[in-house]
Amino acid sequence: MDNVDNTDNSGLVIVDKPAGWTSHDVVGRMRRLARTRRVGHAGTLDPMATGVLVLGIGKATRLLGHLALTDKAYDATIRLGESTNTDDAEGEITATASAAGVADEALRAGVESLTGPIRQVPPQVSAIKVDGKRAYKMARKGEEVALAARPVTVHEFTITDVRREGDVIDVDASVTCSSGTYIRALARDLGARLGCGGHLTALRRTRVGPYDLGMARTLDRLAEKLEILPMADAVAAAFPRRDVSQDDARKVAHGGRLPAAGLGPGPVGVFGPDGSLLALVEEKGGAARPLAVFAS
Template sequence: MTSGSGLVVVDKPADWTSHDVVGKLRRLARTRRVGHAGTLDPMATGVLVIGVEKATRLLGHLALTEKGYDGTIRLGQTTNTDDAEGEITASASAAAVTDEALHAGIAKLTGEIQQVPPQVSAIKVNGERAYKMARKGEEVELKARPVTIHDFTVKEIRRDGDLIDLDVSIACSSGTYIRALARDLGADLGCGGHLTALRRTRVGPYDLSMARTIEQLTEEFAILPMAEAVAAAFPRRDVTEDDARKVMHGGKLPAAGLGPGPVGVFAPDGTLLALVEEQGHAAKPLAVFVP
């Protein structure tokens, strides 16, 4: 017997892949129908949103929401993966980098920017993952992509000889690579940089206060019901019985002016019916959840 449909907010441990977490939750939920919204690198810890059963249909929409991170950037060393998992490929003293230069460099990486993904990433190039090509020694040419860094705050600066460690807090759009920010900050300052620690603190409305460790979930498998998950993440629209019947059969509703993104539609009794998207004067179903 499965645990029903809903979301599980996991505090991913270090050295686990996102796929490892999915595999564990498939066993705990007793179903194969489990997926995640937005991969976390093995080195990273923190919020990983998992969908179980029907909630897997929410994941693509949740993956597009804003994310929050706490991390540590080391200036003075470059690695081939842009993080501590890789090999150091260059060293240059960061001792002469002033606090003013640090903040100026961070200001350049705040707002709407163009970011080149790391060479070792899951981006596909001609049908093959970039990290597989990089491991074979092939030079991967990845195109810059627009991302938005809403906030890039330095919490602490620690100097140790030729190295500087920066503890930072970042809020950004989907698709942002934090290790690429570390790489680009180091390149701008002329000393190189890479990411040594990363913890995701938030995916959309789901944060660490809601997250459970693997140990906690093994002891008690807590699941956030679909209706609560949708109400937390998207605008809510309550409809009449007539409109509920239309939505249940895949029909469109008049737009209600709730914005361009997904909107959760609920029946008069509070049952989650669907996610819809407003296009012009109509609200078109993206996913219908009732039989």
């Protein structure tokens, strides 16, 4: 359990990340805008990608690890007929094979085979650690990186447009998936199943958990007016809510446990009689144990 100190502007900022920026670049910009070093993000977006990046400021940085585990949604463009060493357009083309003969039926079947619970090998150029080293650092040195397949769930993989030009096919798709799913790897694997190779050419994240593009703001707009989603609102949107009495509020504020309320295995937001956020708790063995306490 973490006891977290108070910060006046604690909360979440939902950023519409621009292309070409790393997630770390956005954190650095937000540190200057919010005038605090205490800024983090939930779930990295590659530099090429745009869209929803959830930032936590102050006490809200303690929420990020829990928010990173929620489902995410994307709009993607996959190019079939070309493979790259990064599985996206930022890498070098390593192989070409005409996709002109890939029928619409085969394309749909390929997408269906990558929908549902699957095992996915992460891209060679990824932040996953192998023997204590980041895979992307090893890959960029020319080292072969052996990454194990991991279980992920692709809830939705829907083709929205298909454009054929010569030997390549550009496929627009919408994807909803579990945390830890690489859309680059879906592009690679779709190309592999169709026998022509594939890579990701565009990616826009449209949702992280309950936070979507409608809530996101560009960095330019945030520079004009810093819009921070208050801690209580952020937690109420993302997790089940439990309102407690004054006596129970005192227990939670001091790190005490409460009887479980049957609100599920994931984090639960606990709120006091005045509506203030007290803590995130986890229900196990008949008790609600604090994960992080936010009460003064």
